[in-house]
Amino acid sequence: MLAPRDCRGCRLKRFLLICLGGAAGTGARYLVATGMLRWLGPAFPFGTFTVNMAGSFLLGAIMQLGLGYGAIPPDLRVILATGVMGGFTTYSSFNYETLGYLQRGALLLGGTYFLATALGCLAAGALGIGCARWLAGG
Numbered sequence: 001m002l003a004p005r006d007c008r009g010c011r012l013k014r015f016l017l018i019c020l021g022g023a024a025g026t027g028a029r030y031l032v033a034t035g036m037l038r039w040l041g042p043a044f045p046f047g048t049f050t051v052n053m054a055g056s057f058l059l060g061a062i063m064q065l066g067l068g069y070g071a072i073p074p075d076l077r078v079i080l081a082t083g084v085m086g087g088f089t090t091y092s093s094f095n096y097e098t099l100g101y102l103q104r105g106a107l108l109l110g111g112t113y114f115l116a117t118a119l120g121c122l123a124a125g126a127l128g129i130g131c132a133r134w135l136a137g138g
Contacts, residue, residue, distance in 0.1 A: 014075060021083020029088045044109075045097045048090050049117060055089035056121035060128025068129075069136040 032054070033047030040046045059081060066077030094117055101110030 014078065017075075017079045018083035021079045022087035025084040025087025028084075029090060045093075045113065048093045048097060049113070049120075051088060051090050052094055052117055053120050053124045055085055057124040057128040059085045059089070060125035061132040064129040064132035065136060068132070069138065071136055
């Protein structure tokens with residue numbers, strides 16, 4: 001017999017909650033991206049860049065608090081990490097935008113965007129983990 005957590009209805013409920021989290025993350029991504037476009041203009045994909053930085057920070061914090069400290073229950077951690085953050089982060093957009101720069105011959109701008117995003121997301125993720133550790137008293 002399956003444990004209650006593994007029942008078909010439980011899996012369906014978890015799936016639907018992840019989908020709802022994804023919708024919330026997608027909506028948040030839209031608001032951040034359009035806000036950054038209005039604020040800083042279209043010269044650089046600041047919206048995607050900001051979303052990737054924030055998403056890397058938040059995912060690092062969620063995973064550290066959930067897996068490192070048990071402060072976020074497993075079901076909520078999956079909803080937040082897979083659903084909300086999965087809908088929020090935009091690495092596919094990042095890839096497409098970077099390739100666009102490179103295809104147009106804007107090698108310096110494309111390379112700068114690539115390196116700034118890759119290094120910035122690593123730093124933001126590490127900062128998220130550090131903040132989660134600090135918040136948890138570790």
